[in-house]
Amino acid sequence: MPMWGLVFGALRARRVQALVMLALAAVTAVAAGIAARAADTAAENAVRARVAAATVAERTLRVRGTVSSGDRPEDTLRHMSALVDAPVDGRAGGLRVPGDLVDPAGPRRQSAELRSAEQLCGNLKLRQGRCVGADGEVVLPEELARLLGVEVGAKLVHETGLTGVPVALEVVGIFTPADPAGWFWAGQDGVAAYTTAATVTAAEATLTATFDAVLEPGAFDDAAELRAVLDRLRNARFEVTSGAPALAEAVAADRRSVHRGVGLEEAQILLFGGLAVAVAAAYAAQERRGDAARLAVRGLPGWRIRAATAGQSLVPLAVGSIWSPRLFAAGVVIVAAADWSATRGGVTDLMRDVRPRRPLAAATAEVCALGLAGAALFQIVAAPAADVRRDTGFGLAQVAPLLVAAGLGVLGTRLLLAGAGLYGRHALAAGRLSAALAGLTLGRRRTAFRIVPVLAAATCVLALAAQDWQGGAAARADRARVELGADRVLRVAPVPRERLLAAVRAADPGGREAMAVVVTGAAGPSPVVAVDAGRLRAVAGVDGAALHPAAPAPLRFTGTDLALRAGGDGNRVRVLLAADGTGEQAVAEFGPLSHQPEPYTAVVPACARGCRVEAVEADRGTVELRELTAGGAMVVAGDVFADPARWRTTVAQAAAGIQVVQTAGVLRLGDAQPRTQRPVDSRLYVVDAPVPLPALAAGGAADNDRHDQPAVSVFGASVPLAPRPAALVPRGGGSGILVDLEYAARITAVAVGTVPSAERPEVWLAAGAGDAVIARLRSAGLDITGSDSLAAATARADRLAPAVTALGDVAGAGIVLLLAAVAAFVVAAVDRRDRDAERAALRRQGLPRRLLARVERRTAVVPVLVAVVLGVLAAVLLRALAPPPVRAFTDPWPVPTPAVQPLALLVAGAAALVLFGAVALVRAGRR
Structure with a gap:
C-alpha cells in the first residue's frame, strides 16, 4: 500500500486525534492571524480616541506676528494661512492693538485690546444688541461692559498711546462666548473689544497679526511634518504656540504601544499553540508505536516508518495552520521530534505495552524548565519598572508568565506525586478504599501530571490579563472621577x-x-x-x-430707602451693593457731604428683595462715616464702621489708594497717592470672607x-x-x-x-x-447647554491605547486557555486505553462500579486543581515583583490601585477551573 494510503487509513481510524490536532492548529493560526490584523484597527481606534480626548491647546496652532498698520496686515494674515498647510477643521485670523477703552462721558478707563477676528459672530452669544457690521462698531464682553458701566449705544474711545491715533467706537452689542472652552475662545486670551479689521488698522500703530487653527485628526499622523510646519512659521519670524507636536508624539507612541501589545499577544498565542501541538504530537506519537512496530516487521526503512507515523499529525497540522506558515514550520519540527523519540528502537521495544522510561531525559527537561523560570524571575526583579514597560524586544521577561507558571507546575508536580503516593498508602492503612485508590493511582500515573505545567501556564496568563484589566479599569474610573469632578456635570450658559x-x-x-x-x-x-x-x-x-x-457675617438688608449719616469736604460717598440671589451690582450715592455729620438719603430699587454691602468709596478729600440704615433699620452701626476687623483694602492687582482711620463710632477715609504704575484702588471693602x-x-x-x-x-x-x-x-x-x-x-x-x-x-x-x-x-x-457623566468619561478612557492593549491581553489569554483545554483533552483521550484496562482489571477483582467512578473523578480533577492553584500563585508572584507591562496611562498620572487584584484572580481561577474541570470530568465519565 502506498505511504499516503497508510497515512489516510490511519487518520480514518484515529479521527479524534486528527480532529484535535486540526483544531489546535486552526485555533492557533486563526487567533494569531486575527491578532495581527486587529493591531491596525485597534491602533487607529485608540488614536482617534486620543485626539478626541485631547485638550484645545494640544489640537490648535496659535501664530502671532508683529506688523505695522501701513504694511498691508491682510497680506501677513494670508502668509500665515499659507504656511499652515496641515489639514484643519477651522481657522480664524485677526488683528490686535493694545491700549485703553475710555468712556468720554465718565471717568472710567479699562485696559483692553482692540481686536478683529474671523468667525467672531458665529462664536458668541449676544446678550444685548447685534454683532459688528460696519467700521467703527464694537461689541464688548459682558464683564468688560460691566466694568466700564456702558450699554448698547454708548460711545467709547480706544487710545493706543502717544504714537497711535484714538479710535472712536460705538457699542452695538454685548456678548458672552458661545463656547468658552472651545478652540476659538481659547485663542482669545486677555481683555478685548471686538471690531472690524479696518477699525483696528485705523489706530495707525504697531499691530499684532494672529492666526488660530484647530487641526483635523489626520494632522497628527506625522509628528515630523507637524514640526516642519512650526519650523516654517518660526523661520518666517512668527511666534508659534502649540501642543500639537507633543500630541502627535503621543499618537505615535499609542500606535507603537498597541502594535507591541498585540504583537506580544500574537507571539504568546503562537508559543502556547506550539506547546499544545507538542503535547498532542507527543501523546499521538506514543499511540502510534504499534503502527511503527508493524511497519518495521514488514522491513520498511526507518525514515519511511517515521514519515508514515508523523504524517498522521502533519496532515491535520498542515490543514489547520494554512493561515500561519510560522506555526506549520514549527509544527513540523515538533512532530518530527516527537515521532523520532517515540518510535526509535527495535521492534521488541515498540511492541511493549510498558514504555521504556527515560529518567535522564525527563530530568533534563524539568531542570531546563526550572532554569528558564528562575532566569525570567531574575530578569524581572533586576530590571527597573520602566524597562519592563519599554519596548525592549521579546526577551525572557516578555514570556515570563509561561516560564514561571510552567516551572512552578514542574516543581509542584514533583512534590505532589510523592505526596499523592504517601496519602494513598496512609488511606489504605486506615481502610479508606476510594481515597487510597485515588492517591495510589495519582502517585503512579505520572502522565496525569504532565499536562499540569501547560494548564498552570494558561491559568497564569489569564490571571495576569484579568488583573491588569481590572486594575487599569479601576484606575481609569478613578481618574475620570477626578478629572470630571462628580458623577454628572451639567454645563451652564x-x-x-x-x-x-x-x-x-x-x-x-x-x-x-x-x-x-x-x-x-x-x-x-x-x-x-x-x-x-x-x-x-x-x-x-x-x-x-x-x-x-x-x-464675619455679611452686612445684609432689605429695602430701597437708604440713609447714611456722614460728613465730609463737599465730596460724595458711594456704597457698592450686590443684590441677593442675582449678584446684580448697585450703587447708592450720597452727598455732597457737609462738614457737619448729618443723614443723607439714596433710593436703590434693586435692593427691594435684599442686598449685601460690598464696599464704600469716596471722592477725593476726607469723609467720616457713622452709620447706615435701610428703612429705619440699622445696616452698619457706628461700632461696625469703627471695627478694623470688618474692613480691608484691596487684595487684587491694584495698589491701595486710601487712608483709613477708625475711632470710636467713626470710620474716616482719606486720600493716598501710592507711587506705582499699577491701577489705584480707593475702595474700602467689607470683610465677609x-x-x-x-x-x-x-x-x-x-x-x-x-x-x-x-x-x-x-x-x-x-x-x-x-x-x-x-x-x-x-x-x-x-x-x-x-x-x-x-x-x-x-x-x-x-x-x-x-x-x-x-x-x-x-x-x-x-x-x-x-x-x-x-x-x-x-x-x-x-440654561443647561450640555452634560457629561462619569460613565461617558470612563468609556472615553477605555478607548485609549492602554485600555485597548489590556483588552487584547484578555482576549489573547482566552485563546490560550482554550488551547490548553484542547491539549488537556488530548492527554485524557490518549490515556484512555490504559485507564480502561486498569478499570476492567479492578472490576474483575470485585470493586463496585460506583467506587471506581468516584476514583476516576478524583484522579481527573486533582491535576486540574493543582494546575489552577499553581497558575494563580504564579500570577500573584509576578505582579508582586513587577508592574503590568502596559501602564494604565501614558502620562505620569498616579496609579494607586494595587497590581494584585483578588477579584480578578478569583474570576480567572474559577474560569480556568470550570473549563479544565469540565474537560477532565467529561473524559472521566466516558471511561
Missing part, C-alpha cells in the same frame, strides 16, 4: 456667580444632590475650581470644610519662587491664598486649586484691578441625582 449659587441652592435645598461650580483657567497648567464647599463631600466625596471656615482665601492645592500649584504670600488669579483678580496640599483635587487633578465659590465671589466681586476672566459655570450632580433636579435647575433660571 454664562451666568453671574451669585445667581448660579442661588439657583442651585434653590433647586436642591438639602445640599445632597447638586453643587454650583465655576472653573477658571481650565486651559492653563493650574485651573482654579471654585465650588460650593458645603456640598463638596455629598456631591464629589471630598471634604470641603477647610475651604469654608467661619467668617477670609483673606487669605483657604484653598486645596495639588502638585505645588500655589507655590511661587519669591517665597512670599502665595497668590493665584481668581475671577480675574490676584487673590492671596492659604493653601493646604492635596495629592489630587476634583477637576484640577494633580495641578489644580480648589477654593470656595461664595468666598471667592465676595472677595473679587467689585475689586479694582480685576480683568474679565474666562469662566465656565457648571452644576455637579451626585450619584443618584435624578432628572427632577435638572428640571428644578431649569425652573430656577439656569
Whole structure:
C-alpha cells in the first residue's frame, strides 16, 4: 500500500486525534492571524480616541506676528494661512492693538485690546444688541461692559498711546462666548473689544497679526511634518504656540504601544499553540508505536516508518495552520521530534505495552524548565519598572508568565506525586478504599501530571490579563472621577456667580444632590475650581470644610430707602451693593457731604428683595462715616464702621489708594497717592470672607519662587491664598486649586484691578441625582447647554491605547486557555486505553462500579486543581515583583490601585477551573 494510503487509513481510524490536532492548529493560526490584523484597527481606534480626548491647546496652532498698520496686515494674515498647510477643521485670523477703552462721558478707563477676528459672530452669544457690521462698531464682553458701566449705544474711545491715533467706537452689542472652552475662545486670551479689521488698522500703530487653527485628526499622523510646519512659521519670524507636536508624539507612541501589545499577544498565542501541538504530537506519537512496530516487521526503512507515523499529525497540522506558515514550520519540527523519540528502537521495544522510561531525559527537561523560570524571575526583579514597560524586544521577561507558571507546575508536580503516593498508602492503612485508590493511582500515573505545567501556564496568563484589566479599569474610573469632578456635570450658559449659587441652592435645598461650580483657567497648567464647599463631600466625596471656615457675617438688608449719616469736604460717598440671589451690582450715592455729620438719603430699587454691602468709596478729600440704615433699620452701626476687623483694602492687582482711620463710632477715609504704575484702588471693602482665601492645592500649584504670600488669579483678580496640599483635587487633578465659590465671589466681586476672566459655570450632580433636579435647575433660571457623566468619561478612557492593549491581553489569554483545554483533552483521550484496562482489571477483582467512578473523578480533577492553584500563585508572584507591562496611562498620572487584584484572580481561577474541570470530568465519565 502506498505511504499516503497508510497515512489516510490511519487518520480514518484515529479521527479524534486528527480532529484535535486540526483544531489546535486552526485555533492557533486563526487567533494569531486575527491578532495581527486587529493591531491596525485597534491602533487607529485608540488614536482617534486620543485626539478626541485631547485638550484645545494640544489640537490648535496659535501664530502671532508683529506688523505695522501701513504694511498691508491682510497680506501677513494670508502668509500665515499659507504656511499652515496641515489639514484643519477651522481657522480664524485677526488683528490686535493694545491700549485703553475710555468712556468720554465718565471717568472710567479699562485696559483692553482692540481686536478683529474671523468667525467672531458665529462664536458668541449676544446678550444685548447685534454683532459688528460696519467700521467703527464694537461689541464688548459682558464683564468688560460691566466694568466700564456702558450699554448698547454708548460711545467709547480706544487710545493706543502717544504714537497711535484714538479710535472712536460705538457699542452695538454685548456678548458672552458661545463656547468658552472651545478652540476659538481659547485663542482669545486677555481683555478685548471686538471690531472690524479696518477699525483696528485705523489706530495707525504697531499691530499684532494672529492666526488660530484647530487641526483635523489626520494632522497628527506625522509628528515630523507637524514640526516642519512650526519650523516654517518660526523661520518666517512668527511666534508659534502649540501642543500639537507633543500630541502627535503621543499618537505615535499609542500606535507603537498597541502594535507591541498585540504583537506580544500574537507571539504568546503562537508559543502556547506550539506547546499544545507538542503535547498532542507527543501523546499521538506514543499511540502510534504499534503502527511503527508493524511497519518495521514488514522491513520498511526507518525514515519511511517515521514519515508514515508523523504524517498522521502533519496532515491535520498542515490543514489547520494554512493561515500561519510560522506555526506549520514549527509544527513540523515538533512532530518530527516527537515521532523520532517515540518510535526509535527495535521492534521488541515498540511492541511493549510498558514504555521504556527515560529518567535522564525527563530530568533534563524539568531542570531546563526550572532554569528558564528562575532566569525570567531574575530578569524581572533586576530590571527597573520602566524597562519592563519599554519596548525592549521579546526577551525572557516578555514570556515570563509561561516560564514561571510552567516551572512552578514542574516543581509542584514533583512534590505532589510523592505526596499523592504517601496519602494513598496512609488511606489504605486506615481502610479508606476510594481515597487510597485515588492517591495510589495519582502517585503512579505520572502522565496525569504532565499536562499540569501547560494548564498552570494558561491559568497564569489569564490571571495576569484579568488583573491588569481590572486594575487599569479601576484606575481609569478613578481618574475620570477626578478629572470630571462628580458623577454628572451639567454645563451652564454664562451666568453671574451669585445667581448660579442661588439657583442651585434653590433647586436642591438639602445640599445632597447638586453643587454650583465655576472653573477658571481650565486651559492653563493650574485651573482654579471654585465650588460650593458645603456640598463638596455629598456631591464629589471630598471634604470641603477647610475651604469654608467661619467668617464675619455679611452686612445684609432689605429695602430701597437708604440713609447714611456722614460728613465730609463737599465730596460724595458711594456704597457698592450686590443684590441677593442675582449678584446684580448697585450703587447708592450720597452727598455732597457737609462738614457737619448729618443723614443723607439714596433710593436703590434693586435692593427691594435684599442686598449685601460690598464696599464704600469716596471722592477725593476726607469723609467720616457713622452709620447706615435701610428703612429705619440699622445696616452698619457706628461700632461696625469703627471695627478694623470688618474692613480691608484691596487684595487684587491694584495698589491701595486710601487712608483709613477708625475711632470710636467713626470710620474716616482719606486720600493716598501710592507711587506705582499699577491701577489705584480707593475702595474700602467689607470683610465677609477670609483673606487669605483657604484653598486645596495639588502638585505645588500655589507655590511661587519669591517665597512670599502665595497668590493665584481668581475671577480675574490676584487673590492671596492659604493653601493646604492635596495629592489630587476634583477637576484640577494633580495641578489644580480648589477654593470656595461664595468666598471667592465676595472677595473679587467689585475689586479694582480685576480683568474679565474666562469662566465656565457648571452644576455637579451626585450619584443618584435624578432628572427632577435638572428640571428644578431649569425652573430656577439656569440654561443647561450640555452634560457629561462619569460613565461617558470612563468609556472615553477605555478607548485609549492602554485600555485597548489590556483588552487584547484578555482576549489573547482566552485563546490560550482554550488551547490548553484542547491539549488537556488530548492527554485524557490518549490515556484512555490504559485507564480502561486498569478499570476492567479492578472490576474483575470485585470493586463496585460506583467506587471506581468516584476514583476516576478524583484522579481527573486533582491535576486540574493543582494546575489552577499553581497558575494563580504564579500570577500573584509576578505582579508582586513587577508592574503590568502596559501602564494604565501614558502620562505620569498616579496609579494607586494595587497590581494584585483578588477579584480578578478569583474570576480567572474559577474560569480556568470550570473549563479544565469540565474537560477532565467529561473524559472521566466516558471511561
